Amino acid sequence: MVGPGLTGRTRPTKVKKQVGAQKRKREDVDLETLERLVDEIDLKHVYKDFTDLPLSGPTKQGLKSSHFAVMTDIQAKAIPIALKGHDILGAAKTGSGKTLSFLIPVLENLFRLQHIGTDAGLGALIISPTRELAIQIFDVLCKIGKHGHMFAAGLVIGGKSLESERQALTRMNILVATPGRILQHLSQTAAFKVDDLKMLVLDEADRILDMGFQRDVDAIIEYLPKERQTLLYSATQSKKVSDLARLSLQDPEYVSVHAEDKTATPKSLQQNYIVCPIEEKLDTLWSFIQASKKSKILCFFSSAKMVRFVFESFRHMQPGIPLMHIHGRQKQHSRLDTTAKFSAAKASCLFATDVAARGLDFPAVDFVIQVDCPEDVDTYIHRVGRTARYNREGRGVLFLAPSEEEGMLKRLEGKRIPIETINVRQKKKQSIKSQLVHMLFKDPEIKYLAQKAFVTYTKAIYLQRDKDVFNIRNYDLEAFAASLGLPGAPKIKFLRDDGGRQKKQQSRQELEVPSSDDEDGDDLSKKAAKPVRTKYDRMFERQNQDVLADHYKKLVKDGDEDGASEDENDFMGGNAAADDDDFLAVKRRIPASDDEMDVDEDGSTNPRGRVVNLAGASKPLIVDSNRREKLLKSKKKLLKFMDTGKKLVYDEDGNAHQAYELEDEADFRSKGLPEEQRQKFVEAAREVVAQADVDDKAMAKTKRKEKMRKRKDRERAEEGMDRDEDEGGLEISGEDALANFRADAGTSDDEEQEREKPQKKVKKWFQSDSEDDDRSSRNDKKARKAKTQVEEPETLEDMEKLAAGLLG
Known part of the structure; x- marks a missing residue:
């Protein structure tokens, strides 16, 4: 038996592990006393300090180390109610400490229930609308709970490894998450169970419960148990019965500490607005940044493309203050780096979308500039x-277009928001239009960003619900495009009444099969079959997505067509009936000859370049540039201007005809029926063949006679030669034929050998003299043998054989 104080392990147990085991048991905590103190909380009593509340030792130590001593109004009212287990609807102004008002109840309620360890499962779920806000809540939770609490807390947001989150989810007691990612784990991670969930917290509840996250939240609620405590916090709380019913709230307590205040915003906030046309927004913003280089500025825009364009263009112009940007299309690590840098900076300017509008705590922000009007x-x-x-001081400036001023001020007044108008000093206002034009001309990527920024800004206005404030017809979009540095307003496809939506909703059969009312019955035959496009066709159709892509080409607006009515034109002056696929349009026409010239307004003619007549080309070439001048020097490039040639053939009479000629139908019919013409052609061909056969037979007979005659002459000559040899002498009147033949044969043989004698080859480096001597001796023997053979013919047959050998 093992003695007391000893274990069965062969190695000594580490001291840290022993201490940890003792902490997990929580035997030193008096939970009964803590429960009794919580039950004795008087909700009518007003608490001021955290020490007045019945909190656990680790929580008090965490608050003390983080220098939290005095509670804010929302904390003093909400924390006692939450500690007693009631559901809460909390509404308070921004920056009033709502985060601690739900983190402290989460830690304390789970602490009293001893919801600790892997077996306990998930005890509290905190949902926030943005990743940055979730990270901020998790950081505050770690600061408060790291001084003695044994809960396992985790952060579940998008942009991180899904597999690593799955492995850690089963050990978590408290989770801070965004709606999309927690729903993904609930539906896909089998080991993740929320059956024993005690608390659900929704931060920025009005944003989570709106149309953006409605489906996700409804799906999340289906997984959660109904017996739970629910806390909802926001600066603008929702009181809709439908929203509260969806969350299964049980007798919720509505806590609003600023409901009786005269204003819905902090008293230390100075709010102003500027009536600024949209074409002057960038000039005003640039001038403001130049005048506030030592301040911390946060600028809000309506779209991510607008944020990117303003950031890139201002960064190239170097305003003298650090510039940053944040939007929802960035990678997660980029967004975290940006928020960390802006929080630590003393003087900086951050361009952001509404992703940074809720809950984020940026220290010591001096100005909040709302360049684009908010949706509500x-x-x-x-x-x-x-x-x-x-309770720090700050200043907010709102840019309003003249058409937005009246409607937006009425809505701000209805929410008890005091705002005053201010004017811009025109002496200090700077125009950056020329710089933007020069920048867009040099850099096509920034130009493309400007075009997309224009499109997204216009779309944001067009999709707004409040048409009393946002009416697209009241904006001068041509001037706004010019203020961005663009030569003209890009095409806005969704504003054109070209029937595109009706075409999408129309069935395929109606598009493919023509109706019976069509005037032409051959519509199906006229329409060519649509070719099948394979993956290789799509591969070869790929283009540079930055410059040559279709969506980039469609941003370029063609000129207006003559005769277009105002109803057919859109708000930018573009013709709605124009073909969207036409990227290039004819702007001017070059005359084809000297007679055809452009006529100016005053009636004078204006020739366009000189006319060059090319040989083999029916149309002259107009030379109006240096490129055309260089074109004249290249024969290969001039071939495409030449007329297409015709292939000609010549008949027996020497007349030229085309290679393929078709006979006139009338002439063909005048010659008779096709069967009669066929019979005539066959008879004529038969006669031609018969005549050719007769000619061939006569020619063959003539050749046979000539051959027979030559053979008889040769036999006669041989008989005469034999007779002469028998007589023992030669003909008296004739010459010696044998001597003459020998002389001719010898001469021809010597000349032939002299002519065909090869040149002596150069001796190689590896050849010896003995090899040359052997080769020469062999050649001499062959020559002597051949000479002896030539000198010894005896009969006429030998001479013929010798002659045949010499002639090859």
């Missing part, structure tokens, strides 16, 4: 709440 008053409150936090 709630968005305005959340945007401007990034400054003047925790």
Whole structure:
């Protein structure tokens, strides 16, 4: 038996592990006393300090180390109610400390239930609308809970490894998550169970419960148990019965500490607005940044493309202050780096979309500039709440177009938001239009960003619900495009009444099969079959997506067509009936000859270059540039201007005809029926063949006679030669034929040998003299043998044989 104080392990147990085991048992915690103190909380009593509340030792130590001593209004009212287990609807101004008002109840309620360890499962789920806000909540949770609490807390947001999150989810007791990622784990991670969930917290509940996250939240609620405590917090709280019913709230307590205040924003916040046409927004913003280089500025825009364009263009112009940008299309690590850098900076300018409008705590922000008008008053409150936090001072400036001023001011006044108008000093205002034009001319990527920024800004206005404030017809978009540095307003496809939506909704059969009312019955035969496009066709059709892609070409607006009515034109002056696929349009016409010239307004003619007549070309070539001049020097390039040649053949009479000629149908019919013409052609061909056969037979007979005659002459000559040899002498009147033949044969043989004698080859480096001597001796023997053979013919047959050998 093992003695007391000893274990069965062969190696000594580490001291740290023993201490950890003791902590997990929590035997030193008096939970009964803590439960009794919580039950004795008087909700009518007003608590001021955290020490007045019945909190556990680790929580008090965490608050003390983080220098939290005095509670804010929302904390003083909400924390006692949450500790007693009631559901809460909490509404308070931005920067009033809502994060601690739900983190402290989460830690304390789970602590009293001893919801610790892997076996306990998930005890609390905190959902926030953005990743940055979730990270901020998780950081505060770690600061408060790291001084003695044994809970396993995790952060589940998009942009991180899904597999690593799955492995850690089963050990978590507290989770801070975004709606999309937690729903993904609930539906895909089998080991993740939420059956024992005690608390659900929704931060920025009005944003989570709106149309953007409605489906995700409804799906999440289906997985969660109904017996739970639910806490909802936001600067603009929703009181809709439908929203509360969806969350299964049980007798919720509505906590609103600023409901009786005269304003819905902090008192230390100074709010102003500027009436600024949209074509002067960038000039005003640039001038403001130049005048506030030592300040911390946060600028809000309506779209991510607008943020990117303003950031890239201002960065090239170097305003003298660090520039940053953040939007929802960035990678997660880029967004985290940007928020960390802007929080630590003393003087900086951050361009952002509404992704940074809620809950983020940027220290000491001096100005919040809303360059694009917010969609509603709630968005305005959340945007401007990034400054003047925790009773600090701050200033918010809103840019309003003349058409937005009246409607937006009425809505701000209805929400008790005090705002005053200010004017811009024209002396200090700088125009950056010329710089933007020069920049877009040099850099096509920034030009493309400007075009996309224009399109997304226009689309954001067009899709707004409040048409009393946002009416697309009241904006001068041509001037706005010029203020971005663009030569003209890009085409806006979704604003054109070209029937595109009706075409999408129309069935395929109606598009392919023509109706019976069509005037032409051959529509099906006229329409060519649509070719099948394979993956190789699509591969070869790929283009540079930055410059040559279709969506880039469609941003370029063609000129207006003459005769277009105002109803057919869109708000930018573009013709809605024009073909969207036409990227290039004819702007001017070059005359084809000297007689055809452009006529100016005053009636004078204006020739366009000189005319060059090319040989073999029916149309002259107009030379109006240096490139055309160089074209004249290249025969290969001039071939495409030449006329197509015709192939000619010549008949027996020497007349030229085309290679393929078709007879006139009338002439063909005048010659008779096709069968009669065929019979005539066959008879004529038969006669030609018969005559050719007769000629061939006569020629063959003539050749046979000539051959027989030559053979008889040769036999007669041989008989005469034999007779002469028998007589023992030669003919008296004739010469010696044998001597003459020998002389001719010898002469021809010597000349032939002399002519065909090869040149002596150069001796190689590896050849010896003995090899040359052997080769020469062999050649001499062959020559002597041949000479002896030539000198010894005896009969006429020998001479013929010798002659045949000499002649090859």
